[in-house]
Amino acid sequence: MTVTYVHVIPQLESESEKNSKLCFNRTDRVEDGYFSGNVITNTPSESGARDGLDESEWEEGSLPTEALTKSNEEQTIGGVTVEFDVTPDSVKKKSIRRATAEEKELSELVHKVNLLCLLGRGRSFDSACNDPLIQASLLSLLPARLLKITEVPKLTAKALAPLVDWFHNNFHVRGPGSTEKPPHLALASTLEAQEGTAEEVAALSVALFRALNLTVRFVATLDVVSLKPEVDRPEYNSQVTGKVGGGIFNSSTLMVSGSGHQSVSPPLTTPASDEKDDGCLTSAGGKSRVKARKVLENSFESKDMSGVNLKDRMAEPSTSKCQDADSHACLAAKSDRPKRKGDLEFEMQLEMALSATAIENSKAIMNSDLVDVRGTNSKQFPPAKKMKVVGAEGSSVSPHGMSTAIGSRKIGAPLYWAEVYCSGENLTGKWVHVDAVNAIIDGEQKVEVAVAACRKSLRYVVAFAGNGAKDVTRRYCTRWYKIESQRINAIWWDAVLAPLKDLESRATGGVVHSHQEASTTEKIGTLEGADNQIKDCLPDSFLMNGKSKKENCEDYSVQKFVNNSFSATRSSLEDMELETRALTEPLPTNQQAYRNHQLYAIERWLNKYQILHPKGPILGFCSGHPVYPRTCVQTLHTKERWMREGLQVKADELPAKTLKRSPKQSKEQAGEDDEIGEGDHLALFGKWQTEPLCLPHAVGGIVPKNERGQVDVWSEKCLPPGTVHLRLPRVTLVAKRLEIDFAPAMVGFEFRNGRSVPVFEGIVVCAEFKDAILEAYEEEEERRVAEEKRRNEAQALSRWYQLLSSIITRQRLNNCYGNGTSQEASVGIQKSDDTLSAEAGCKEDSRKSGGCHQDKLKDNQPTSPQSVPTEDHEHVFLLDDEMFDEESSTRTKRCKCGFSIQFEEL
């Protein structure tokens, strides 16, 4: 009987089986190829998801090939027909599995690694922009009239316009090539062909600006894999059967190139580079019809991923691998996610448009008026999309009346651009956003909108210069609260960026002379100091001493702000600018946003241990609720909890808030207090109601103890003045022996046997006894260690003795009863065995002779010279040949024949 698990996929049934039944023949035969053909086999990638499914979704049985190959038709093959209806319940049932802590940790790890890789890639491109050869080549292409920009004393954004126009007209974005090159080579070939990926073109623009001696950064949006694990959902699984491994691995930019066809620097793979595998159009012009078909094929191929194995899947373009929405393959790759109505609509329209305009393709391509000269789209779009883009250029409403599904993709998501420092902007100068790819200058506020339109997120915008990097997300993101939860822990991120930020500020951080005089080195020193302070605070922050991660982060952000000392470098001015943006974020319009907003709070979304103090100022209103600064939110604790923090509630303070206790708790409390109603409420106090803990001072060598005769040592602050905590094992005995007053130190609780059990570590004693106890403890420990060593050695000796005795006894028994042929024992042992036996004169009685031997060894009195007879030789142990090892108290006796025997003197 073959037992086979057949996974019944609800979706498949509901779609394909109009009768909602599956029939199969029951058989006891085992045949080859049972599951060949169109059997729903469980690919390795499926099995992971399978495990999580309800067992009720699995049927036991065996399926003949025929039945399976025609699974869409009802069949009965000469025997039992098993028929079952797919109840609507089974389809409807949704088991929503949430990510476990482990999965979250893993995805966080992948997110971090991805970030680091993308940082590395950005730095590589940045350093390629400094290539003198590339810069010189760019300059040689530049018309002489544009060289004047170098003479402008106070550079303004406006002055950059002709330069950007020229670049935009001469360098175009095309589909990625088939191979990944190192940044230097990639830039060189882009320069040569005057077209390349958006990343390369943007980097070239940076190189050009640098060649003109401008202060420029290469800015990249790090399109990193999601921080949150993607929990596989039933409907999701049924759509994408080829889903690999669940969770994070299928979502976004993968840094692992499974198929290994990217020969160069796979760790630096980014959305842009992966695009190269997408099968996007790689060359401009004539062959567009064929290529357009290819794109279509790709898009539809990727819809059905069921047969894709893990390896291929890993190399497959996935959602965020697509550099931007201008690539159709990008949309195809989006099949990883449940398709949205708009996506399907877009694909259909694209297909229609393709067929309708295919004839016009070559004309359209040739006609430069029609082709969107904004490099992003010109060479890689299927014709329909190009037309769309041309239409979209003028206005946001498509002249062709196409739906917003396409409209939203009017231009590609800007992922790479430059920032040029314009000293003529503002009073102090300003970093100006320059997107040469899309010919946009000073359009920082447009970035967020454009990115949002392409359903991308603006989580990390990093500016690269001087082999360093700086996070400038704040400049482009106005609604920080939306991306904050998608970003990695700020402490970690800032620690990673700290050294890079330093490099970046060295490269770009000129002194702004309109401010107080200060030398650059001093300023950099200040910055370094600030960075170091951040670094210094890291280990403590990471310890998370009793504080939640969130609290630590909040503390950190406050600390970070305080650390920002003023210095007039470009970098520090920018820091201030970004900080100002951070602190002047517009009020969100929805209430939910206030739940975890860094800056603002509304009373409604405070949790039960929080309160507004002081209750003001009111910054605005949201749905009628007053909005307060987050700094007004204070955390409340019970008296006991404040004690742990080393604080005590001031006398006569009324609780800032009282909470109703659960019936159980209040009952317990009432029982203890014998006061009904007393335990009904839990009194909470704020930090402003507390003062440093005043514990009774230790007097006369007596440690002040609590009602349980112990001291709760939550932290050093909880120690009564004049006492010390000796966190040493077995120190209690020492204190007892010395008759010094002490209290067991309770350091916390642990859950054992379903209840919390206090954990004691060491003792608390008056400070004056510390040295005496430590001295005695040291002596005691030495004695204990020596005693333990002695005991161990005695035990070892005893065990060796037992072992040897056993061997001897065994050998003797073998000699007596086992034909004397045993070869088991070594010659030495045999010899000594025989000799001892002979000496005792009890050869026949093995037990007795064993006893003799024991006596002999135990007796241990050296008689000199000793003689032990053997069959053919009598050992003579001369005193001269004796050796005594004092350390192990072992005496070794030797016979002239080479035989030796060891005794331990007790």
Added chain:
DNA sequence: ATGCCCAATAGCTCTTTGACGCCC
């Protein structure tokens, strides 16, 4: 299509101070 609000719920946090039998 999007954003907001509400309800449901999975997972996390906070709670927190034995009893008993055996052996030396």
Added chain:
DNA sequence: CGGGCGTCTTTGAGCTATTGGGCA
């Protein structure tokens, strides 16, 4: 007889973050 030690068993209520559905 009393003190030391090992074993028993493995909370659970409440809060919060997250999600899906309904609605504007």
